[in-house]
Amino acid sequence: MRLKGKTAIITGVGAGIGEAIALRFAEEGAHLVLNDIQENAGEKTRDKVEKLGAKAALVVADISQESGARSIAAAAMQAFGAIDILVNNAADFTSKSVENAEPADWQKVLGVNIIGTAMVSKFAIEHMKARGGAIVNMASMSSIIAQRDFATYNASKGGILTMTKCMALDLAQHKIRVNSICPGCIFTSASVREIERMGLTFEQWRDKVAPMHMLGRLGEPREVANAALFLASDEASFITAAHLVVDGGYTAW
Ligand SMILES: NC(=O)c1ccc[n+]([C@@H]2O[C@H](COP(=O)([O-])OP(=O)(O)OC[C@H]3O[C@@H](n4cnc5c(N)ncnc54)[C@H](O)[C@@H]3O)[C@@H](O)[C@H]2O)c1
Incomplete structure (x- = not known):
């Protein structure tokens, strides 16, 4: 069990890749702090990980709100007394060209993908510094290529790649590794x-x-979850500031 005894926060667990990461981490023995903005979806995933034998706390919160981001780290400390791993997976998918996007579109997508990721990290890092750990940010193949009418989403995901490298530099002194994953179409x-x-x-x-x-x-959600597990585990102990492309070759030709 690669995460035995570790506490992992995962955002956006109510569906897709976040749900798959929660299940994969549960199989590997982690205690889980699960977040989603949708209560029902979050509860379904919590039930599934508990069936696998994992201890889990659910935090229903919008990560784009400072109070929501703060409540996730607080719940983790209350339930398990430590935070070892953070997976910033939740995202907004607003996709428009610069020509068509209104300020509200930019605020929505950047509010969740950049500010939400940063705020959840900020409040978790406070507690992770005590014993080090790993942060995995969900970027995208959209972080590194152009796609028609996707400027808002791709800009937010490009920002995650650069923010990941800056976080890795700032947090190396605290033995916190920070990496991102760039999935293809899942x-x-x-x-x-x-x-x-x-x-x-x-x-x-x-x-x-x-x-x-x-x-x-x-791709399948579990194929991305396997990459998240690797980066979060001690097997990736000398990997930081990296992005792992999990795109079946999409961006390479
Ligand atoms: N599906 C793909 O093809 C693909 C490709 C590349 C990257 N990604 C990235 O993978 C991650 C997961 O994508 P997915 O396809 O599983 O998405 P999804 O929409 O299927 O699931 C996302 C989950 O996040 C939750 N969520 C959304 N906004 C939230 C908020 N403000 N606060 C808390 N929870 C919130 C949703 O309720 C949902 O349960 C995202 O970061 C996405 O950008 C996905």
Whole structure:
């Protein structure tokens, strides 16, 4: 068990990649502090990890609000008395070109993806400094490439890559490693919303998107969760300020 006895905070666990990370970490023995803005979705994931034998606390909170971000670290300390791992996974998916985006669109996407990630980290770091640990920020292949009509989302995800490197530099002295993951297209509830937005059927969308990956298919949430587990575990003890691309080759050709 690679995370036995460790306490891990994971944001955005109510669906998709966050849920898969919660399940994967539970299998590896972690105590879990689960966050989502949606109560029902968060409760479903909490029930699933508890069935795997993990101890879990659920914090229903919006990470873009300072009080919400603060409540996550506070709940972790109350439930388990320590924080070893933080996975900043929750995200807003507002995707518009610069031409079409209003200030409210930028505020929404940057409020969750940049400010929310930063605030959850800020309040967790206070407690992680005591014994070191690992932070994993969910970036995206969208952090490193252009995609049509995606300027708002891609700018936020590009910011996560650079923020990760700055965090790694600032926190190295406290033995906290900070890395990010850049997934390709992973089929989740976010994909379902994107398919609806594009007015396509699932099959039409899959046949368009899958061949863009060298491996010729979409990724699965568990494949990203495995990368998060590696970066959060002691197996990645000399890795910090890095981004791990988990995109089936999408960005390399
Ligand atoms: N799905 C993909 O193809 C893909 C690709 C690259 C990167 N990512 C990244 O992976 C992460 C997870 O994506 P997903 O596809 O699983 O998304 P998803 O929409 O399926 O799930 C995200 C979860 O986060 C929660 N959430 C949203 N805003 C929140 C907030 N303000 N506070 C707390 N919780 C909030 C939602 O309620 C939801 O349960 C995101 O950071 C996303 O940018 C996803």
